[in-house]
Amino acid sequence: MKKSTIAIDTKLPRRDAYGAIAMPVYHTAAYEFETAKDMADAFCGRVLAPEYSRMMNPTVMHLEDTVKALTEAKNVFAFGSGMAAITNALLVFVAQGKNVVTSRHLFGNTVSLLNNTLSRLGIETRAVDLLDLNAVREAIDEHTACLFLEIVTNPQMEVADLAALAEIAHEKGVPLLADTTIIPFTQFSAKRLGVDVEVVSSTKYISGGATSLGGLVIDYGTFPVVNQRIRYELIPNMGSYMSPHAAYMQSLGLETLDARYRVQAQNALALAQRLRAVPEIKLVNYIGLADNPFHDLAVRQFGDTAGAMLTIDLADRKACFSFIDHLQLVRRATNLFDNKTLAIHPYSTIFGSFSGKQKAAMDVRDTTIRLSVGLEDVDDLFEDIVQAATQNNRL
Numbered sequence: 001m002k003k004s005t006i007a008i009d010t011k012l013p014r015r016d017a018y019g020a021i022a023m024p025v026y027h028t029a030a031y032e033f034e035t036a037k038d039m040a041d042a043f044c045g046r047v048l049a050p051e052y053s054r055m056m057n058p059t060v061m062h063l064e065d066t067v068k069a070l071t072e073a074k075n076v077f078a079f080g081s082g083m084a085a086i087t088n089a090l091l092v093f094v095a096q097g098k099n100v101v102t103s104r105h106l107f108g109n110t111v112s113l114l115n116n117t118l119s120r121l122g123i124e125t126r127a128v129d130l131l132d133l134n135a136v137r138e139a140i141d142e143h144t145a146c147l148f149l150e151i152v153t154n155p156q157m158e159v160a161d162l163a164a165l166a167e168i169a170h171e172k173g174v175p176l177l178a179d180t181t182i183i184p185f186t187q188f189s190a191k192r193l194g195v196d197v198e199v200v201s202s203t204k205y206i207s208g209g210a211t212s213l214g215g216l217v218i219d220y221g222t223f224p225v226v227n228q229r230i231r232y233e234l235i236p237n238m239g240s241y242m243s244p245h246a247a248y249m250q251s252l253g254l255e256t257l258d259a260r261y262r263v264q265a266q267n268a269l270a271l272a273q274r275l276r277a278v279p280e281i282k283l284v285n286y287i288g289l290a291d292n293p294f295h296d297l298a299v300r301q302f303g304d305t306a307g308a309m310l311t312i313d314l315a316d317r318k319a320c321f322s323f324i325d326h327l328q329l330v331r332r333a334t335n336l337f338d339n340k341t342l343a344i345h346p347y348s349t350i351f352g353s354f355s356g357k358q359k360a361a362m363d364v365r366d367t368t369i370r371l372s373v374g375l376e377d378v379d380d381l382f383e384d385i386v387q388a389a390t391q392n393n394r395l
């Protein structure tokens with residue numbers, strides 16, 4: 001079956017007593033057993049039955065099962081947020097004295113997780129330029145726990161060559177962990193490109209309407225330690241499993257993900273093309289534009305769509321603030337891939353706590369606005385963006 005069908009038609013793990021067509025929300029912390037033996041079997045993993053919702057919950061399991069069917073993964077684990085998924089995935093591999101090889105372009109909290117939290121535990125981060133494959137090869141040594149990257153960085157929009165980077169990681173015997181939040185897994189197969197463990201902030205495309213936080217670890221089974229540690233050690237010990245209510249909302253989101261994504265990606269491409277003709281907009285960065293340096297790689301990896309995130313550069317910070325202040329339809333908010341179009345100035349917000357020098361090293365510019373394109377009519381979006389970008393001239 002095609003992905004749009006699988007997203008709608010993954011069966012519930014068990015027929016509901018009333019034949020409910022949507023997955024019921026199991027708002028329960030614990031589960032009652034018939035016998036002592038049933039209880040022992042569940043607790044020791046001899047039968048797959050939930051005993052306590054910190055470890056397992058039927059509503060969450062249904063979301064995990066649907067994602068498993070969509071990605072052809074060996075195991076899927078759902079967490080309370082994207083950051084919880086990233087933390088748990090990294091904790092499978094890291095230990096004191098080990099290092100993580102990664103990009104100098106990463107999501108702000110992932111940078112802080114590596115440089116502050118994990119570094120306090122004696123784990124080193126080696127941030128390299130992932131476009132320089134030799135630098136990646138040289139950074140990996142016998143103490144490297146994993147190669148961690150984002151498939152498209154934000155806000156720089158740099159695309160990682162997954163097959164080439166997977167080959168380097170595997171030559172050295174280390175797993176490739178990829179944060180694929182920016183392009184949904186209904187659109188491409190990270191598994192086929194050599195990714196061992198995929199992490200996704202399901203807060204974004206999957207939730208859709210900004211209804212809930214969530215994160216997924218998608219394990220392709222190439223490193224058996226992932227299943228062992230996450231299922232039996234990290235989920236019980238870290239206590240960051242997804243809540244049933246979030247899983248319910250995200251299962252609903254998943255059903256319409258492919259349809260929503262196609263419209264959003266189409267809107268993003270149309271906007272990127274049209275915004276290039278606006279004189280106040282100095283630069284439009286979108287990997288779906290044919291002359292973008294990453295366009296060919298993006299097409300090869302992700303197919304006929306290029307996501308719904310783009311950036312525009314204006315003259316200076318003042319022009320960016322004025323632009324944001326004058327938006328009438330587009331919302332002033334962080335988050336990505338909401339149904340509503342969102343705008344943010346990453347330099348002063350998401351990266352606000354980094355020094356100017358750190359931001360320069362990460363190629364985060366004071367002139368950049370990030371747009372996450374939603375489901376509105378593209379003419380309305382264009383009109384709002386143009387009027388906000390030209391306000392400065394009118395004052």
Ligand SMILES: *Cc1c(COP(=O)(O)O)cnc(C)c1O
Nearest residue numbers: 081082083107179181201203214
């Ligand atoms: C939002 C985001 C995260 C963090 O996810 P949360 O669900 O907000 O914890 C991680 N990586 C990327 C690329 C993101 O966009």
